[in-house]
Amino acid sequence: MACMEFGICVASRPADLDYVVQAESLGYTHAWMADSQMIWSDVYAMLALLTERTTTMHLGTGVAVAPTRPAPVTAAAMATINQLAPGRTFCGIGTGNTAMRTMGHKPMKIAEFDQYLATLVPLLRGEEAPFTWRGDTAHVKHLMPDMGFVAFEPAIPVYVSAFGPRALGLACQHGDGLITSVPPVPAAVAGLRQKLAEIDPVAGDPLEFPVATLTTVCVLDEGESAGSARCKEQTGAFAIASLHYAYEQWVNFGRAPSATLEPFWDDYVAMLETTPIERRHQRIHLGHNCWVIPEEEQFVTQELIERTCMVGTAAELRERVAALEAAGLNQLVLLPPLDCKAEVIARVSADVMP
Numbered sequence: 001m002a003c004m005e006f007g008i009c010v011a012s013r014p015a016d017l018d019y020v021v022q023a024e025s026l027g028y029t030h031a032w033m034a035d036s037q038m039i040w041s042d043v044y045a046m047l048a049l050l051t052e053r054t055t056t057m058h059l060g061t062g063v064a065v066a067p068t069r070p071a072p073v074t075a076a077a078m079a080t081i082n083q084l085a086p087g088r089t090f091c092g093i094g095t096g097n098t099a100m101r102t103m104g105h106k107p108m109k110i111a112e113f114d115q116y117l118a119t120l121v122p123l124l125r126g127e128e129a130p131f132t133w134r135g136d137t138a139h140v141k142h143l144m145p146d147m148g149f150v151a152f153e154p155a156i157p158v159y160v161s162a163f164g165p166r167a168l169g170l171a172c173q174h175g176d177g178l179i180t181s182v183p184p185v186p187a188a189v190a191g192l193r194q195k196l197a198e199i200d201p202v203a204g205d206p207l208e209f210p211v212a213t214l215t216t217v218c219v220l221d222e223g224e225s226a227g228s229a230r231c232k233e234q235t236g237a238f239a240i241a242s243l244h245y246a247y248e249q250w251v252n253f254g255r256a257p258s259a260t261l262e263p264f265w266d267d268y269v270a271m272l273e274t275t276p277i278e279r280r281h282q283r284i285h286l287g288h289n290c291w292v293i294p295e296e297e298q299f300v301t302q303e304l305i306e307r308t309c310m311v312g313t314a315a316e317l318r319e320r321v322a323a324l325e326a327a328g329l330n331q332l333v334l335l336p337p338l339d340c341k342a343e344v345i346a347r348v349s350a351d352v353m354p
Helices: 014-025 043-053 071-084 097-101 110-124 165-174 186-199 229-253 262-272 294-299 302-308 314-327 338-351
Strands: 005-010 030-033 058-065 089-094 129-133 136-140 158-161 177-180 211-215 217-219 310-312 331-334
Touching: 005 014, 005 058, 005 211, 005 338, 014 030, 014 043, 014 338, 030 043, 030 211, 030 331, 043 058, 043 071, 058 071, 058 158, 071 089, 071 110, 071 129, 089 110, 097 229, 110 129, 110 158, 110 165, 158 165, 165 177, 165 186, 186 211, 186 314, 217 229, 217 314, 217 338, 229 262, 229 294, 229 302, 229 338, 262 294, 310 314, 314 338, 331 338
Parallel strands: 005 030, 005 331, 030 058, 058 089, 089 158, 158 177, 177 211, 211 331, 217 310
Antiparallel strands: 129 136
């Protein structure tokens, strides 16, 4: 198996271009630029700027939101980035859970996502594909692919964002790899690989079908615990985002919160319900993966951190990375909070990365 890769997920913001440059210099291989139009800056503007600022790092969407752009528009955007940074472009694509819910709407349905991918993937290869718009279907392709507007070669890998079994099936059917957020423990990764193998034997092979997972890492000093103020600062934003997601799963699908959340679940729900329901979609994701808003700091517990993030001493984390790799994980994608992101990736590079 190839050595574990380390990427970063970036809350797209022009002021953070230097952060991506820093990550490249530290050995991070991928920059997954986040796409959520009511939270961050435009992802394709950011990617275009980064093609001029980086030389080796792979640049892509982490992940693009399918329902906000027709598939031909996404294909043209990605192929434009590939023209600017040939061979360094990848496309992460998903149904838009956060991006759509922050607008008060549902993410794309699985059947629609299947149709979307069936159009997008051939277009990213420069081929013709069926495109359905307002009930009518026509075949489309880029009409001038050789005139310097776009580039379909080298190939643009597609990483499908998936969690449930039906979405995993679409990843195996349409994608070149998977981007997800499986708990960063070997048993969970091995279980995911088994599910993929049951859908498609090729997808069960880490050499054939790469899997990347979103998390964050805190390297503890000797004697420091995951409940320390520094650890909470470096992991809290990612940990609390899982609470936001759990609330939406509970509201929309009736899925009970995990045991980790039960001690404070009622208090969290009561806090959110002080916001009128017609505006609550604007409240749930405040600070999303960037910081923890003050009234939510009480919910960043050591148990929540340990369940969602990778925390340990340098030696412990190196062992854990090796175990994750052996279980079938190809890439760790780190999403630290804005204020300490540079410190986090520097420490991981120095103490954890191979």
